Amino acid sequence: MAIRLGGDGDDMEEMSEINITPFIDVILVLLIIFMIAAPLATVTVPVDLPVSTATAQPDPQEPIILSLQNDLTLSIGDRAIDRSMLAAELGRASKGDTQARILLRADKGVDYGDIMGLMDDLRKANYLKVGLVTEDGTGPAPQ
Template sequence: MALQLDEGEAELSEINVTPFIDVILVLLIVFMVAAPLSTVDVPVNLPGSTAPAGDRPEEPLWLTVTADRRLVLDDAPVPADRLSAILDERSNGQRETPVFLRADRSVDYGALMQVLDQLRAAGYLKVALVGLEAAP
């Protein structure tokens, strides 16, 4: 027994978008869960500051001095003797690139000055010290 269609009836051919919407919603949930996990940061106990925050450059270099006086550039550990070469590599030799320097609260002033001296000797003079915003 065969099904016969009348001449007036035509087959409906539409795209079913329900599976597409389901996939998009699942991807949205995956990205919403994964986005906060992708911002891995170096654990450092920053001191507070009551100064107003300045304008932030587009792509600064983040140099961190940890509590045990290790240097970390962005998220990668850096040997102190190779700091200049690695900074040049990351900034493509552009020494006008701003360097945001953050140090743990327990790092003494002398150790911080040594890092600043290394940055100055390497030619990086645009250095900003980073701290937490504290209540006035």
């Protein structure tokens, strides 16, 4: 608590204002300390890790390739399928695993709405891990 001294010294009254300057100084000092200490807290212990001679394990399951051609015919791999049998054919190809990855290859002439309709059919069949396949863009630029 601060006291303001008057002119004659007899009427000492309390000052109810807070001096915030020391508080800001303390916060700035703490900020600087943390800014210096934070990078030092990372683990930089040198460890010579052993080398593994085991071969890398392949992905446990190959993705299912679903192709949509320009005339809206569907194929799983090289086998043409009827769209009404999509869920059953995917179940056979994935051995009933709805968590199987499906890679969708669609001809660039296929309407966007048709692709979204096929993806909606895949969602209704509970196949949610769907990826879209494109060609590598390193070739010549389209005209």
